[in-house]
Amino acid sequence: xTKSLNLSGISAHYGRTQVLKDLDLDVKAGELVSLxxxxxxxxxxxxxxxxxxxxxxxxxxxxxxxxxxxxxxxxRDIGLVFQNYALFPHMSVADNVGFGLKQRxxxxxxxGARVDEMLGKVGLDAFSDRLPAALSGGQKQxxxxxxxxxxxxxxxxxxxxxxxxxxxxxxxxRVEIRELQRAHDITAIYVTHDQEEAxxxxxxxxxxxxxxISQYDTPxxxxxxxxxxxxxxxxxxxTMIDLRVTGRSGxxxxxxxxxxxxxLDENVWGSVPDAFTLGARADGLRVVExxxxxxxxxxxxxxxxxxxxxxxxxxxxxxxxLANGPIDRHFSEGDQARLVLVPEQCCILPATA
Amino acid sequence: MRxxxxxxxxxAIAVFIFLLGPLVIVAAASVSNTEFLAFPPQGxxxxxxxxxxxxxxxGDTFLISLQxxxxxxxxxxxxxxxxxxxMSRFGFALPKALASFFVLPILVPQIVFGFSLLSAxxxxxxxxVIPTLLIGHTIIVLPYSIRVVGASLAxxxxxxxxxxxxxxxxxxxxxFTIVLPNIRGGIxxxxxxxxxxxxxxxxxxxxxxxxxxxxxPIQMLTYVENFFDxxxxxxxxxxxxxxxxxxxxxxxxxxxxxxxx
Numbered sequence: 001x002t003k004s005l006n007l008s009g010i011s012a013h014y015g016r017t018q019v020l021k022d023l024d025l026d027v028k029a030g031e032l033v034s035l036x037x038x039x040x041x042x043x044x045x046x047x048x049x050x051x052x053x054x055x056x057x058x059x060x061x062x063x064x065x066x067x068x069x070x071x072x073x074x075x076r077d078i079g080l081v082f083q084n085y086a087l088f089p090h091m092s093v094a095d096n097v098g099f100g101l102k103q104r105x106x107x108x109x110x111x112g113a114r115v116d117e118m119l120g121k122v123g124l125d126a127f128s129d130r131l132p133a134a135l136s137g138g139q140k141q142x143x144x145x146x147x148x149x150x151x152x153x154x155x156x157x158x159x160x161x162x163x164x165x166x167x168x169x170x171x172x173x174r175v176e177i178r179e180l181q182r183a184h185d186i187t188a189i190y191v192t193h194d195q196e197e198a199x200x201x202x203x204x205x206x207x208x209x210x211x212x213i214s215q216y217d218t219p220x221x222x223x224x225x226x227x228x229x230x231x232x233x234x235x236x237x238x239t240m241i242d243l244r245v246t247g248r249s250g251x252x253x254x255x256x257x258x259x260x261x262x263x264l265d266e267n268v269w270g271s272v273p274d275a276f277t278l279g280a281r282a283d284g285l286r287v288v289e290x291x292x293x294x295x296x297x298x299x300x301x302x303x304x305x306x307x308x309x310x311x312x313x314x315x316x317x318x319x320x321x322l323a324n325g326p327i328d329r330h331f332s333e334g335d336q337a338r339l340v341l342v343p344e345q346c347c348i349l350p351a352t353a
Numbered sequence: 354m355r356x357x358x359x360x361x362x363x364x365a366i367a368v369f370i371f372l373l374g375p376l377v378i379v380a381a382a383s384v385s386n387t388e389f390l391a392f393p394p395q396g397x398x399x400x401x402x403x404x405x406x407x408x409x410x411x412g413d414t415f416l417i418s419l420q421x422x423x424x425x426x427x428x429x430x431x432x433x434x435x436x437x438x439x440m441s442r443f444g445f446a447l448p449k450a451l452a453s454f455f456v457l458p459i460l461v462p463q464i465v466f467g468f469s470l471l472s473a474x475x476x477x478x479x480x481x482v483i484p485t486l487l488i489g490h491t492i493i494v495l496p497y498s499i500r501v502v503g504a505s506l507a508x509x510x511x512x513x514x515x516x517x518x519x520x521x522x523x524x525x526x527x528x529f530t531i532v533l534p535n536i537r538g539g540i541x542x543x544x545x546x547x548x549x550x551x552x553x554x555x556x557x558x559x560x561x562x563x564x565x566x567x568x569x570p571i572q573m574l575t576y577v578e579n580f581f582d583x584x585x586x587x588x589x590x591x592x593x594x595x596x597x598x599x600x601x602x603x604x605x606x607x608x609x610x611x612x613x614x
Binding site: 052053072076086103147 | 510515516517518527
């Protein structure tokens with residue numbers, strides 16, 4: 001039966017260093033949730049804590065409402081998939097996959113049948129007698145996946161499972177992981193530092209920073225409506241501009257920042273607080289001709305060619321920003337231009353100051 | 354055809370002569386048909402080989418040496434494998450000096466070590482010779498057990514052990530079913546290296562052997578002090594053959610890479 005997972009008020013320490021601070025996370029039954037963050041943010045610690053290899057110094061780990069904090073790792077019924085596969089080098093593929101069943105006392109014939117079935121699902125039926133050393137990276141990770149799935153665990157944990165594979169295989173494997181997770185209807189936690197990977201396979205993503213969850217939401221919301229500057233930066237809003245409202249009339253809001261004035265339409269932007277930070281991707285600032293009536297005046301400096309468009313570094317009254325220019329209009333470095341905001345590629349964040 | 358410079362060739366030959374020369378001399382002297390050690394050998398006789406078996410002390414002390422070697426190596430592995438495991442697995446949480454601490458028995462001059470064991474164990478506790486020898490040898494071979502098993506563990510990926518635990522295997526069982534089979538080669542290599550070390554040891558045994566109870570190397574020393582005939586040379590040849598056989602066995606099963614690595 002598919003189970004839900006709740007972390008409530010989890011703290012963890014390595015010696016005196018606190019690595020997790022009062023962390024909460026709820027994962028619904030059957031969901032695939034990614035923990036996303038740079039190394040050292042606490043995502044792997046969180047995973048190891050759920051697996052039972054680390055003890056929290058505070059808080060509870062609830063599996064379907066039951067506190068498993070005191071349950072030993074080998075009794076937690078959790079499948080783990082590691083970055084470096086962690087196959088048993090001295091056992092054949094079939095013995096690797098059958099190991100968990102053997103521990104559960106599943107008898108030989110039934111075990112063999114279930115191992116064969118699972119190897120079939122990951123496309124490795126022909127490899128059951130091989131030793132792990134004779135497999136490619138992708139095949140090894142499939143064996144690891146089969147080994148974790150065959151015990152029908154209440155929870156499946158992935159620790160950067162695709163980091164050792166090459167780019168093409170990574171994309172194929174993540175689709176495969178998602179399909180298997182759905183097909184078996186197993187709740188899963190997926191740790192990665194790769195934003196694209198996390199967003200592409202997860203129902204929800206928790207972006208972690210310094211032992212806390214910065215924002216926990218669907219990939220779509222995270223990508224478009226980051227809740228704070230850290231998440232905004234993480235999902236590619238490179239330019240941050242501090243602004244304040246100077247006047248409101250009808251749906252139009254006049255804003256000012258470092259002497260530059262412009263207006264935002266609340267019908268497009270949503271409600272605008274009195275003081276805020278505007279986050280913009282490079283695509284959120286479009287370069288137009290200097291003689292246009294709208295937009296922030298700018299001097300273009302460095303130009304980079306991206307194939308579908310140009311990126312410019314632009315000096316504006318608001319500081320140096322990255323902007324996007326059309327492929328068919330070639331501005332030269334040093335040209336005067338104007339920058340127009342593209343609302344879909346911008347976000348409004350709480351004021352940082 | 355590759356051509357080697359004459360200097361390289363000459364130095365290589367010199368090294369071989371330096372390494373093998375003494376062994377050849379001993380082997381040649383062992384078959385000398387004289388009452389004293391002679392090189393070049395005069396005549397040919399195997400009677401000194403026969404004499405090894407006539408001197409009962411050699412047989413007796415060889416058995417003691419064998420017994421001490423097997424037991425002390427076994428004990429050193431019993432201590433060394435868990436110690437090496439703990440240092441590889443939890444090394445980050447242990448003091449750095451610990452690894453150095455375990456090689457101390459190699460670093461401390463063995464003659465000093467033998468003497469301190471004599472005063473500490475034999476005199477203060479009045480332990481019989483065999484247990485004293487056993488303790489001494491266990492300590493001197495312990496560094497080999499820890500280092501060789503540790504080298505083997507260094508290449509082992511402990512996440513496999515965690516994988517086993519997550520699959521429902523209790524930690525102790527995971528050690529025996531997952532870790533141990535993968536460091537078997539290292540343990541065997543440690544066994545052989547420690548075994549040879551114990552079998553050859555003189556400085557520590559010298560202090561700990563007592564009246565009537567001795568090890569083979571000490572017995573050989575004693576014999577040479579009293580008789581200068583080629584018996585010891587003959588015995589040395591037998592020991593060399595034994596060592597070569599053991600090494601050949603290791604080479605066949607593991608490859609000597611275990612020692613060179």
